[in-house]
Amino acid sequence: MDTREPVIIIRDLCKAFGSNVVLDHFDLNLYRGENLVVLGKSGSGKSVLIKCIIGLLRPDSGRIEVFGQNVPDLRYEELDQIRAKVGFLFQSNALYDSMTVRENLEFPLRRHWMHTGQKQVDELVQMVLESVGLPHTVDMMPAELSGGMRKRIALARTLILKPAIILYDEPTTGLDPITGMEIIELIREVQQQYRTSSLVITHDLKLVKLAGERIIMLIDGKCYAQGTYDEMKTSTDPKVRAFFE
C-alpha cells in the first residue's frame, strides 16, 4: 500500500461530448511532491482531464478530489480557493495580449491575494521572472516575446501564487527541440525549487523520459497502464509499445 499523501484523487471519471466518450471511468492518484506524466495520443482526452481537475469542464460523473474536496461539488468561491493552490500552464500559454508581462504576472496575484501591497507585488514579480530567467522582459508585451519566452512567462504567472500543484498542458508542444529541452529543465527546476506536485499532460516522449517519475497511459478514455518510463518502454502490451516505437 502506498503511504504517500495524495493531493489529487480521481475515481470513475467519465466525460463525453455527445456520442464521443472521452474519459471512461478514469482513475488517477497524484501524490505530494510527485511528477506524474499522463501520456496519450492527440485527441485522447488528456486536456479534457486536466480541465475537469481545475473545474473548467464539468465531468458527467465520477469524483475529482483536490486536497480532499470534490471539485464538481464546489461552489464558485470554494473553487477559487482551490484554484489559488493549483497552477495551470496552458498549451497556448494564454498570456493576455493587451497586458505587459508585469500586468500578466500581477493579474492572478491581485485577484487571489487582493490585499497584497505594491512593494510585495513588485518583489514577487521580480522573483518569479528570475526563476524563469527572464527578468529583463518585465515591461515587454507578449507579442514581442519568442515562443519559448512566452512559455517561460506563462510558467512564471503560474508560479507567482506559489501553487502546491501545477498542471501542465502539453508544455513542449510547438517549441523547437532545444527550447523544448530548456522548458523540460525548467519544469524539473521548478519542482525542486518550489516543491510542487506536477501533473504533466503530453505526447512528447523526451518530456516523459526526463520529467516523469511515474507515467500513466491514457488509452480509450481509461488509465490503461502505469509505471516508470523504463517499465513502460519494456512493456509487451502492443498498445503501450506503439508509443515507444
Add this chain to the structure above:
Amino acid sequence: MSDYSINKALLDEIGDLARFTARFFREVFRPRYEFSEFAHQCFVIGYKSLALVGLTAFILGLVLTMQLRPSMVRYGVEAQIPAMVSIAIVREIGPVITALIFAGKIGSSIGAELGSMRVTEQIDAMEVSGTNPFKYLVVTRTLAATLMLPVLVVLSDAISLYGSWIGVNIYDVLSLKLFWTQVIENLAYYDAIPALIKCFFFGFAVGIVGCYKGYYSKKGTEGVGRSANSAVVMASVFIFILDLLAVQITELVWYY
C-alpha cells in the same frame, strides 16, 4: 442545409442569446464589481469612437441638407430646412446611423477580441486566475456600450447639425445663432427623449451581441473572423428591429 435545419439553428441561436442576456442580468448586480475595467471600457468604447462618429455625423448633416435643399426650394420652404433636418436627425437618422457605425466599430472589435481570447485560452486563464470572465469581460463591455452610445448620439446629433448649418451656408447666409434658434424652437421633448431612450437599447444590443459572438467563438482563427462579422450583422438587424418597436411604443405612450 434543409429549411428545418436552418430554422432549428436560428431558434437555437435566439435561445442561446436569450440565456446569455439573462446571465448578464444575473451577474450585473452581483459583487464583485469590476469598476476599473468598466471605466477602461468606457474610455475604449466611448472616447475612441468619437472621431469616427464625429466625422460621419458631420458629413451626414452636410449631405442631408444639400440633398434636401432642391425640393425645399421648389416648394418655397427653404427657411424650414433647419427645422426639418433637426427633427430628422434627432428623431431617427442620428441614433440609427450612429448605432450602425457603433455596431461596425465596437461590435466587431468586441467580437474579435473576445473570440481571440477564447481561442487562445485567455478566458480560461482568467477563470483559473480567480476572475469571473463573464463579469470581467461581458458585463463591463455591455454596460460601457449601453452607456456610451447615448452620449455619442447626443454629440453626433450636435455635430450633424453643425454640418447642416454649413450646408445651408453653402447656398444662403444664415447665422449660427438663428440656425440654432430655429432648431431648438422646432424640437420638442417628444422628439428628443424617446430617441435618447432607444439609444440605450441600441447600445445594449451592440454590446451583448458582440460579447455573445466572441464569448462562444468556435476554435480557430476562422471562427474569430466569423464572430466579428456576425456580431456586426446581428447587431445591425437588432438595431432596426428595436427601432421599429421604439416607434410603435413611442406612438402608444405619447398619444394614449
